[in-house]
Amino acid sequence: MHDVVIAGAGPVGLFLACELRLADISVLVLEQAEDPHSPLKQVPFGMRGLSVPTVEALYRRGLLDDLTAPQRMKNALGHGGASTAHWMQQPRRPGGHFAGIQFYEDNIDTAKWPYRLQSPAGASMATTMEHIESVLAVRAHAMGVEIMRGYSVEGLDQSDSGVTIRAGGETFHGRWLVGCDGGRSIVRKAGGVEFVGTEPEFTGYSVEVEMADPDKLVPGRHYTPTGMYTYQQPGTVAMVDFDGGAFHRTRPITLEHVQSVLRHISGADVTVTTLKLATTWTDRAFQATTYRNGRVLLAGDAAHIHSPLGGQGLNLGLGDAMNLGWKLAATIRGDAPEGLLDSYCTERYPLGSQILDWSRAQVAVMRPSRSSRALEAIMRDLIETRDGATYFAERVWGLSLRYDLGGCHPLVGRSAPDFELADGTRLGERLRNGKGLLLGFDPAGPLQALASGWSGGVSYVASDARDKLGLSAVLVRPDGIVAWACEVAPDQEELAQAASRYFIKA
Structure with a gap:
């Protein structure tokens, strides 16, 4: 029996498998397709824009170099030279679009994001589905993930202790099953999860x-x-x-x-x-009513589908995997606080719902009607303003992502800034072990004893930084989200309370 069986060896399933193996969880991936290669995953149809949270997630796991290696990017983009270089020939560099209405980088006010620091992760980037799948498959194999191709899930039964999966005429057993098997997910259907939303217009x-x-x-x-x-x-x-x-x-x-x-x-x-x-x-836009039913979980298109307008589907799915992996691993190890796994749905469901509405709003602008053309004209005027371009960049690039985690500091629930520490390392590099991180900017600070009591799930670093953004200490979850931040002398009781939501004492 494997700890986790994942249905689907697309980017979401593979990234989740890597996240679980980082915590030494045994993983089996079942994939319907025998051959991972497809012309639809290559240039031009396979081109995908990776949002800031996605790029940061890949950077924090040491995958970004593999995606951006010059030769590999040349292979990924080489067949689409005319189309992919189109923006380079324009006098203004587009930053993205809403229903085809472009906003431009020179019109964006980056001062609106005071907690963003320069980072190797940079901003959004483009790659192909085939390239990102290839990079993730290589990493998964190296980490010991077992991938079986040509196995389509046919049905399942679950109990209080595990899930039995029927696929390809065989039977497999896992303590947990995660459906990353696309919009027509068999796991979702067999797992008894409803899929509701709006029917397509085009x-x-x-x-x-x-x-x-x-x-x-x-x-x-x-x-x-x-x-x-x-x-x-x-x-x-x-x-x-x-x-x-x-x-x-x-x-x-x-x-x-x-x-x-x-x-x-x-x-x-x-x-x-x-x-x-x-x-x-x-433009069919549907969402699972829950991302978990017992020991069956959903991620990626199995949990939510919408039109590919704006290219946010892949990013949403990879964000699911980054959020779910460490929580499911802690649950399996037995060192998860009560309710940690349920927070996967409570955190990710609202974001999925928001993206579906973002897609629906674009359809409203695209309709071939006089009212939609009038709306388009207004949207163009809005996007051309500095505030408008900044708003759309924030939404399209994923910079508006913030989980409702409570806490008083505006950083709580947001992606952690990539602090450059005194020794030249960065916060993002310190997250490659898949653990949480307590960072105190006073090398003589009193937080080490507190951090050492959290069951090995938290690393402690005491270091000055090039730009501390006015902070004295910050607690970062394994997925790079700020769980607690402080600008004055750290309140250890407040810190312990915040940490107890994600880690348990040894």
């Missing part, structure tokens, strides 16, 4: 084609009386057809159909000569 298309007359389409993103399309030469097209999602996964995607939809949306009499690659998607 069918989205991502296609790579050859056309007899490509110059009939103007590069860029365009709203039309019948929908929206984005054209990137040579031949990469995304389209949104407001058909109520009628075409998605109902019939084969043929050249003739793609040509018909493209003509309908663009209004141009284009001729498609070759259909190289095509996939469809919708």
Whole structure:
């Protein structure tokens, strides 16, 4: 029996597996697909923007160098040179978009985020699904994760002590089961968790084609009386057809159909000569009513789905894994305070709900109606202001993330600043062991004895820092979230109370 069985070897399942192995938890990953490679995971369709919390999470686990190694990034991005370099040719560098309406980096007021420090994690970055999966799979294998491909979960039974999983004609046993098996999750369905939300308004298309007359389409993103399309030469097209999602996964995607939809949306009499690659998607926005039912948990698309507008789905799922891993590991080890595992749902559910509404709001702007075009014009004016651009950057980049953890200091619940310590190391590097961190900026401070009593789950560092942001001490959870912060002489009773929510005394 494994401590944890994970259904799904996508980025969320693999990252969660690595988090669990960091705590020496035995993990089996069951993956339906026999081959992890797919053209849809490569450039251009597989391109994903990683938000600030995601980049920070990868940095704090020592994975960022593997993702940004020059040769690997060249391999990941090389086939999309024309499209991925498009922003570099613009006079202003885009920082992101809302429903296709861009905001620009030179219009963002970074002073709005006083607790952000310069860090190797930097800001958001782009990579491909294939690249991030490859990096995580290599790390998972190196850490001793067992991955079995070609095994689709067919059913499960759970008891007070474990879960029995039927997959690929075989039976597996785990103390816990986590469904990271996508929007049509069998784990969610078999685990008895409801999935509720809003039905789609459109069918989205991502296609790579050859056309007899490509110059009939103007590069860029365009709203039309019948929908929206984005054209990137040579031949990469995304389209949104407001058909109520009628075409998605109902019939084969043929050249003739793609040509018909493209003509309908663009209004141009284009001729498609070759259909190289095509996939469809919708704006269906659903969320599991709970992320846990007994010993069955959900993460990633198994817990929430929405349109890929803005590229926040992958980031949301990786955030689930970062939040869940250390809590589930502590529960399995028996050193989790009461309610710690339940906090996974209470912390992540509101964020998932917020992202779904963010996606729905973009759909409202995209509808082919006169009212939506009027709303779009107002949104463009708003985004062009400095406050507007800063607001959208905060939301799109993930800088608004804050869990409601109580506490008086504005840092509590937010991502910890990457303090540069006196010895040249950084806070992010100190989190690679998967433990919490109590950082006191007074080398002679009185906190070491308190930290040593928390069951080995907390490291203690007493060090001056280059920029302390006015703080005297800070307690950081294993996922990099600030649990407690103080600007004056530390109140040890207050600190102990905050720590007791996440760690138990030895």
